[in-house]
Amino acid sequence: MRYELRAEYAEGIPPGSADARVALWHMTEAGSAVSLCERRLDPTAWTQPSTVWGTDASDPFCPECGVKYLRMNAD
Numbered sequence: 001m002r003y004e005l006r007a008e009y010a011e012g013i014p015p016g017s018a019d020a021r022v023a024l025w026h027m028t029e030a031g032s033a034v035s036l037c038e039r040r041l042d043p044t045a046w047t048q049p050s051t052v053w054g055t056d057a058s059d060p061f062c063p064e065c066g067v068k069y070l071r072m073n074a075d
Contacts, residue, residue: 002030003050003069005058006041015045022046025058027065036072037064 010016010023026035027050027063033043039062053069 001026004030005050005053005061006033006035006047007046008035008039008062009018009045015042022060024060024062026062027053027069035062035065036068037062 005025006028007015007022008024008026010021012072013020025048026039026041028035028041033041033045035041038058048057053061053066
């Protein structure tokens with residue numbers, strides 16, 4: 001299964017806004033707008049490949065998504 005990071009924006013600011021800034025990055029299945037922590041995200045939100053997880057590019061990252069992602073990959 002493929003995964004990607006999807007942005008959650010600060011204070012509900014939409015992705016197309018000039019004021020948009022990422023509050024948290026979440027892990028999702030590729031193309032999904034529902035994170036591993038079960039948060040519904042904007043389907044048009046910025047995404048990044050899962051390979052940036054654990055780097056500065058994924059900061060700040062949702063701790064709950066991180067735990068679930070680690071557990072899935074530990075099996």
